[in-house]
Amino acid sequence: MWSFSNIANQLHYWLNDHFSPTLTLIIEMVLAGVAVIGLFAGLGLVLVIMERKVSAWIQLRLGPNRVGPKGMLQSLADTFKLLLKEGMTPSGADKIMFNVAPFIAMIVAMLLLAPIAFAKDFQLWDLNIGVLYVSAISSVSVISILMAGWSSNNKYSLMGAMRSGAQIVSYELSAGLSVLAVIVMTGSLQVSDIIHSQADGWWIFKGHIPMFIAFVTFIIAVTAETNRAPFDLAEAESELTAGFHTEYSGMKFALFFLAEYVNVFIVCALGATLFLGGWMPFHIGNWEGFNHVMDYIPSSVWFFGKTFFLIWLIMWFRWTFPRLRIDQLLNLEWKYLLPISMVNLLLVTLMAILKWHF
Amino acid sequence: MSAKQYISDVVNAVSSLLTGMKRTGYYFFHHKEIITEEYPDNRATLKMAERFKGEVVMPHDENNEHRCTGCTACELACPNGTIKVVTKFDITPEGKKKKAIDKLVYHLELCTLCNLCIESCPSDAIIMAQTFEHSVFNRAELTKVLNKPGSKIMEGVE
Numbered sequence: 001m002w003s004f005s006n007i008a009n010q011l012h013y014w015l016n017d018h019f020s021p022t023l024t025l026i027i028e029m030v031l032a033g034v035a036v037i038g039l040f041a042g043l044g045l046v047l048v049i050m051e052r053k054v055s056a057w058i059q060l061r062l063g064p065n066r067v068g069p070k071g072m073l074q075s076l077a078d079t080f081k082l083l084l085k086e087g088m089t090p091s092g093a094d095k096i097m098f099n100v101a102p103f104i105a106m107i108v109a110m111l112l113l114a115p116i117a118f119a120k121d122f123q124l125w126d127l128n129i130g131v132l133y134v135s136a137i138s139s140v141s142v143i144s145i146l147m148a149g150w151s152s153n154n155k156y157s158l159m160g161a162m163r164s165g166a167q168i169v170s171y172e173l174s175a176g177l178s179v180l181a182v183i184v185m186t187g188s189l190q191v192s193d194i195i196h197s198q199a200d201g202w203w204i205f206k207g208h209i210p211m212f213i214a215f216v217t218f219i220i221a222v223t224a225e226t227n228r229a230p231f232d233l234a235e236a237e238s239e240l241t242a243g244f245h246t247e248y249s250g251m252k253f254a255l256f257f258l259a260e261y262v263n264v265f266i267v268c269a270l271g272a273t274l275f276l277g278g279w280m281p282f283h284i285g286n287w288e289g290f291n292h293v294m295d296y297i298p299s300s301v302w303f304f305g306k307t308f309f310l311i312w313l314i315m316w317f318r319w320t321f322p323r324l325r326i327d328q329l330l331n332l333e334w335k336y337l338l339p340i341s342m343v344n345l346l347l348v349t350l351m352a353i354l355k356w357h358f
Numbered sequence: 359m360s361a362k363q364y365i366s367d368v369v370n371a372v373s374s375l376l377t378g379m380k381r382t383g384y385y386f387f388h389h390k391e392i393i394t395e396e397y398p399d400n401r402a403t404l405k406m407a408e409r410f411k412g413e414v415v416m417p418h419d420e421n422n423e424h425r426c427t428g429c430t431a432c433e434l435a436c437p438n439g440t441i442k443v444v445t446k447f448d449i450t451p452e453g454k455k456k457k458a459i460d461k462l463v464y465h466l467e468l469c470t471l472c473n474l475c476i477e478s479c480p481s482d483a484i485i486m487a488q489t490f491e492h493s494v495f496n497r498a499e500l501t502k503v504l505n506k507p508g509s510k511i512m513e514g515v516e
Contacts, residue, residue, distance in 0.1 A: 058382045062394045320382040321375065336368060 004300055005121035032124055036113055040106075040262055047261040048075040050308075051315055058319040079254070087250035090153065097151035102248065102255035104144035109262040111137050115191050116269050119279050119300035123191065130191035131183060134270055135176055138225065141263065142168040145227075148256070149244040160243025163233045163326055168225055170333045175221035177341040181207070181214035181348040182274040191273060198277035201284060208356070210347040215275045217341045222267035223314055224329070226260065230321035231329060268310035272303065276310075279303040406488040411471040414441075414464055415487040416504040423512040424505055426483035428459035435478035440468040448510075458511055466492060467500040481515050 011031075015024040049064065049072060056063025064071035089098055115130035117123040127133060142165055149161020183189060185207060186197040198206070204215050224231035233243075245256045272278060279299035283291045324332065350356075359367075385391055395404060406412075418424050428445045446460040462484075476484055484504065494500060 054386065057386045057389065057392070060385055060391055060393050062392055062396070316379060316382065316386070320378045340368070 004119040008122060036110055036124075039113070040110070040258060043265050044258040044261055045075045045079065047265065047311065048078070048257075050311070051261075051318075054312065054315045055319045058316070082251055082254040085250035087248075087252045090247050092153040093247065094151035094153070097147050098247075099252070101144050101148035101151065102252045102259070104147065105141060105259035106255050106262075108137060108141045108144065109259045109266065112263075112266045116266065117191055117195060117273065117278050118303055119298070122279075122300070126190065126192050129189045131179055131189045131194070131270075131274070134266075135172070135179065138263075138266075139168070139172055141259075144259075145244050148248070152244070152247040154247055157244050157246045160233075160246070164227055164244060166326070167227070167231060167233060167329060170330060171221045171224035171231075171337075174217050174333060174337040174341045175225060177338070177345050178214040178218035178221065179270075179274060181211060181341075181345055184345070184349050184352050185211075191278070195273060195278040195280050198280050199283060200286070202275065202277040202280070202282070204275045207348065207351070210344050210351060211275070213340065213344045214348065215271070217337055217344070218271055218275070219310070219313065220337060221333075222271065223317055224333070226263045226267055226314075228260070228264065228314060229318040230323050232318075232323060233326055233329060264311060264314060265307065268314065269303070269307045271310050272306035276306045277302075278306075406490070410488050410490075411473060411486040412489045413466055413471070413487050413492065414469065414475060414484050414504065416462065416484050418506055418509055419512065422506055422509045424483055424509050425481045425512050425515045426459050426462060426505065427481055427511060427515060428457050429480060431478045431480060432475035432484060435474045437472065437474065438468055438470065440465045440470075441475055459505055462504040464502045464504050465500065466502060467497060483515075 012024070012028065015027055019027065052074070053063045053071075055061075064074035067074045067077050089095055112134055114125040115123065115127055115133055117126070145164045145168075146161045149157045149159075149164070152158070182194060182203055185203060186194050188194060188197075197203075200206075203211050207214070227233075245253055248256060279302050281291070281294035281297060281299070281302050283294060397404065416424050416426060428443055430443045430445070433441045433443045442463040442465075443459060444461040444463065445457055447455045448458045450456050471486070473486065476486055492500070
């Protein structure tokens with residue numbers, strides 16, 4: 001059957017036959033880098049048009065419908081516009097920090113792609129602390145936002161960056177605790193182990209209600225972490241104009257914009273991996289026939305299907321809920337999400353010890 | 359805050375969020391609800407809302423008769439001098455002089471479409487039309503005479 005891993009393996013053997021092992025490794029690394037950049041460009045185009053269409057349909061509008069068939073080339077046209085624009089640096093800005101910040105945002109997003117399994121046996125780096133790695137690296141993204149806000153030398157940018165810092169630092173806790181719920185069940189931080197533990201059913205079904213609560217808190221927390229509405233205080237178009245990227249233009253702005261969408265993709269991919277089984281097809285316990293039918297759908301289709309479902313869910317949130325105030329935002333985290341996810345983690349631990357899950 | 363209050367807060371919050379999501383989710387899947395008008399494309403079939411106010415017009419019937427008595431109520435009601443009624447005196451068959459309009463001049467460029475003239479008109483001689491493509495190259499074209507040339511007042515309108 002056609003799969004990503006076959007292509008990757010054939011390429012690996014071909015390279016090994018023709019080049020020395022060191023050169024093979026270097027070529028493979030370069031190819032992986034190119035693939036990641038290509039994925040980013042593709043994701044940026046797809047997610048922007050998806051966001052605009054989803055928002056339009058939810059608000060009873062038509063959305064972009066002029067460029068290309070049904071407006072599907074709109075984001076491509078926007079990208080060309082941004083590429084051709086001048087990337088200005090304000091004279092009062094801290095030049096080095098100002099110009100480096102968008103690249104840090106991008107590099108963090110790129111690093112986060114490493115442990116994500118896109119299909120069966122198709123993963124850049126299956127390290128044994130995959131989930132810990134993701135939560136560690138994703139907290140670096142706040143540095144790029146703070147850098148951008150501080151170096152812009154603009155009060156609105158600084159305010160946006162500070163809000164974003166407070167928000168990301170606090171929401172990382174409940175995101176981490178809900179991720180821990182899955183770790184407690186599987187007993188492993190490795191992404192491939194977590195996916196294989198869901199061969200007889202996804203954790204969201206196997207783990208009863210506590211796992212569902214963990215899933216909901218995870219989705220809320222990652223929505224806040226990626227600075228998307230209803231938690232987009234860092235950008236807050238109406239009061240801070242655009243928050244930390246007010247002063248950015250052209251491709252530097254586009255990098256921040258792209259990093260936001262790629263981060264959304266990554267957290268959704270992580271959510272799909274942890275709670276919805278990653279590339280694992282929909283299996284029910286020991287129903288052999290049913291499971292075999294589900295196996296015929298390629299694993300990459302399962303992975304991208306689940307991820308895009310979660311992205312759609314987060315977009316649905318964005319275009320439904322009004323934005324929270326900063327005090328409401330912190331109240332929600334510290335008074336509601338954190339205690340609930342702590343009690344929930346305790347319940348999950350109890351379930352794991354007593355083997356109450358399926 | 360009691361524990362009961364805390365739990366009911368959480369439940370209420372979740373249920374109200376779900377109510378909102380149900381509504382937007384319904385709109386997401388039901389594209390027939392979309393209200394966008396693709397204006398220049400659907401110009402032939404465009405239907406304006408019933409209460410849309412485009413400009414003041416004076417309807418005439420097939421005999422080229424209107425209902426305006428020239429009472430100048432609209433001119434007095436207008437807050438910014440958009441309407442100017444030029445009156446004349448007709449001679450009735452009995453030989454009496456009767457007041458009538460010569461011209462009802464309407465300055466669309468001044469009009470705020472506030473509807474006060476239509477409400478003040480005692481004989482319903484003027485109404486709001488639903489036209490909206492008013493742009494012209496010469497400002498003078500916006501000054502309009504509402505009664506058609508050679509028109510006269512309808513029988514029975516006092």
